[in-house]
Amino acid sequence: MKSKLPDVGITIFTEMSQLALDHQAINLGQGFPDYNPDALLIQCVNEAMLAGHNQYAPMAGVPVLREAVAEKMARLQAHEYDPGDEITITSGATEALASAITALVHPGDDVILIDPAYDLYAPVIRLAGGTVVRVPMMPPTQDTPRFAMDWNALEGALGPKTRMIVLNFPNNPTGTILSDDDLAHLERIASRHDVLLLSDEAYEHIVFDGESHRSLASRPALAERSVVISSFGKTFHATGWKIGYLCAPKSLSAEIRKVHQFMVFSVPTPMQHGLANYLRKHARLEQLSTFYQQKRDRLKTGLEGSAFRPLQSQGTFFLLVDTSALGDSKEKELARRLTIDHGIGAIPVSAFYEDPNAPQANHRLLRLCFAKQDPTLDRAVEALRAVPGVAA
Ligand code: PMP
Ligand code: GLN
Numbered sequence: 001m002k003s004k005l006p007d008v009g010i011t012i013f014t015e016m017s018q019l020a021l022d023h024q025a026i027n028l029g030q031g032f033p034d035y036n037p038d039a040l041l042i043q044c045v046n047e048a049m050l051a052g053h054n055q056y057a058p059m060a061g062v063p064v065l066r067e068a069v070a071e072k073m074a075r076l077q078a079h080e081y082d083p084g085d086e087i088t089i090t091s092g093a094t095e096a097l098a099s100a101i102t103a104l105v106h107p108g109d110d111v112i113l114i115d116p117a118y119d120l121y122a123p124v125i126r127l128a129g130g131t132v133v134r135v136p137m138m139p140p141t142q143d144t145p146r147f148a149m150d151w152n153a154l155e156g157a158l159g160p161k162t163r164m165i166v167l168n169f170p171n172n173p174t175g176t177i178l179s180d181d182d183l184a185h186l187e188r189i190a191s192r193h194d195v196l197l198l199s200d201e202a203y204e205h206i207v208f209d210g211e212s213h214r215s216l217a218s219r220p221a222l223a224e225r226s227v228v229i230s231s232f233g234k235t236f237h238a239t240g241w242k243i244g245y246l247c248a249p250k251s252l253s254a255e256i257r258k259v260h261q262f263m264v265f266s267v268p269t270p271m272q273h274g275l276a277n278y279l280r281k282h283a284r285l286e287q288l289s290t291f292y293q294q295k296r297d298r299l300k301t302g303l304e305g306s307a308f309r310p311l312q313s314q315g316t317f318f319l320l321v322d323t324s325a326l327g328d329s330k331e332k333e334l335a336r337r338l339t340i341d342h343g344i345g346a347i348p349v350s351a352f353y354e355d356p357n358a359p360q361a362n363h364r365l366l367r368l369c370f371a372k373q374d375p376t377l378d379r380a381v382e383a384l385r386a387v388p389g390v391a392a
Helices: 012-020 037-050 062-079 093-104 120-126 151-157 180-192 251-263 269-281 285-302 331-342 376-386
Strands: 085-090 111-115 131-136 162-167 195-202 226-231 244-247 316-322 365-369
Touching: 012 331, 037 269, 062 085, 062 244, 062 269, 085 093, 085 195, 085 251, 093 120, 093 151, 093 195, 093 244, 093 251, 111 151, 111 180, 120 316, 131 151, 151 180, 195 331, 285 376, 331 365
Parallel strands: 111 131, 111 162, 162 195, 195 226
Antiparallel strands: 085 244, 226 244, 316 365
16 A cells, blocks of 8 residues: 555654563653642543533533633733634644644645654644755753754745744753743744744643743744644643643634544543633642652752763753763664663654664663652662663
């Protein structure tokens, strides 16, 4: 059969989770917590089921949840989205991204991705007939121990066929966030080029060291051309619920909803009512960053002096570690050996590049997920500290 995606197999997350399972390794690979959502949230969903919210939700989402999202965006990002026409509840950030790309990218359009890039974007752009144009972030250095945006390179990649730029901050896998300066660069670029911005903000509520999340929604000049997407799975420790949302100006939302309604029509009703109730009465969004910062620091401090040198993580629940002390194997091989021989699952950062085998994709980095209970993190640290470095 002629495949539409001949070079695509299972994702690196599935592959490495299976390997961790096969070898009973601690899975710091695929990003998901090993703890439950707040019992109050589960109760809110139970109550919604018992109250009879069990049939199809409206296509765009139940109004109370769209209103709760609009209130949250107004409070935290100072942008007023109309819950009627500009907010859509989706089957995770995944479906929001896929629906947005499918609706907005036409055959022959160029779409810019920033490498390293989350695995979903490129295949969906290709399915829509678009051409992926990749712009690498600047890799970590001694002075700046994290990946950083290269705005000149981004602007250089824009051309007459550029339809969209995909951004993902806080960034998976690098943990880099956007600064005010970054937003100013983006505003300048957007004022010179007529492009759409697809902003994957799945980790919007996980930002460290007193910084705050700078959504593209927070600047009117960006919001008017942006599709802003997030995931309740990340925010409420419920990745298996697959529920998220999408905010965009009315004209963009209308096109995206045309795709959403035929991809899923609508998403689970009791979850939507439960989340709306929880958001209104119980959610403590502001505490999430502190919760995860403690976990980041536990892992980071635990690794000091080991063969895994932590880089800076400004947000998300991921920490990159430099593995130069372990020799010069490719990242993927290193991740497999770490799982099989040392009982720790990890994700090679090279998997977020077009060609994972290319030298430019291999910075000797692994991604570790710290959304784990403290005892899990402590066991992982013990195992990682026991991995010997190779003599230089
Ligand atoms: N975007 C990014 C950057 C992610 O890391 C993830 C999931 N980890 C998603 C989108 C998908 O989110 P969801 O599980 O809500 O579909
Ligand atoms: N986004 C998650 C990660 O980066 C994985 C989600 C998935 O497995 N598709 O680990």
